[in-house]
Amino acid sequence: MITNEFWLDRWKAGQIGFHKEGVHPRLIEFWPILPQRSQVLVPLCGKSNDMIWLAEQGYQVTGVELSSLAVVQFLGDNDLSYETHQEGELKIHTVLDLPLRIVEGDYFLFSEDNFDACYDRAAMVAMPESKRADYVAHTLSRLSPTASTLLISLHYEGDKQGPPFSVDEQSVMTMWGNNIQKIASEDLAQTNPQYKEGNYQFFNETVWRITP
Template sequence: MITNEFWLERWQTGRIGFHRDEVNPWLMQYWPSVERGAKVLVPLCGKSSDLLWLANQGCDVTGVELSSLAVVQFFGDNDLTYQTESHGDLKIHTADSMSLRIVEGDFFQFHETGFDACYDRAAMVAMPEQLRQPYVEHLLARLAPEAKVLLVVLSYDGEQSGPPFSVLDTEVVSLWGDKVHKIASEDLLQLDERYQDSERTFYEESVWRVMP
């Protein structure tokens, strides 16, 4: 069972294979054009460098992350000072030198609205099947009607020992509707030995864009 305690334990024990030190190349290549100062939401952000990249593009970035350890490491690793305020069950950590903050807490307890864009690299694939529709519905409720979304998804066959979980193309379309479009993909079996398994015939990472 994937619970909040599961993720907190992963951070405490350093089992964070989903983290990447470098900025995601899909983000740099396919991030949609948004106005300077656009409010961008990054759910389940961890300590990703993608947050900094978005802020450096002129976005007003809000990450949401359950683990306090991830938050502290993000600001420490990037030599950023910040201020912290408590709002109910959430803590808001705001950087002093850029338009960037991380909301610490359960994403389903985060209820701000009006975001102009969203970037999801590792959030939806972290959700077990029964939570994916509630996740997408909760996320869409945070976004403005004309918001743009960049979504990175994994799909694979064989044993599903995730997270990350496999989310097939048909499920992406079912969850996101007719505004979602697949714009790129690559088979990780051909590129990275970590994904190679005799039981698998494909392990695809795909990029999707939701446009108004």
């Protein structure tokens, strides 16, 4: 059962194989050009460096993350000065030198809306099936009617039990609605040595754009 405790324990144990040094190449390749200062939401952000890249492009970035350890590591690793205040059950960490906030707490308690864009890497696929459709609906409710989302999903065949969970293309399209477009796909079992060893028949990483 994937509970909040599960994630907090993973951070405590340092089991964060999902974290990547550097910026995800698909983000750089496929992020849409948006007006400066557009508000970008990064749900379940971990300590992803992708947020730094987005903030450096001039967007106002808001990451949401459950684990205080992830937040502390993100701020420390990137040597960021910040101020913190409490809003209800959420802690808001506002970075002083970059247009970036990390909201610490349960994403399902995060109710700000009207974001111009959303970046989901390893967030939807971190959610167990029982919560996944709620996660997508909650995310869509945070976005403005004209918002653009870049989503990276995984679909694989093999012994692995998630997270990351395998989510097939039909399920992705059903959850995110009609305005979804597949823009790239790569079978990591063919191209990436880490997955080649994993005995997968396929391990597809697919990039989607969701626009109004």
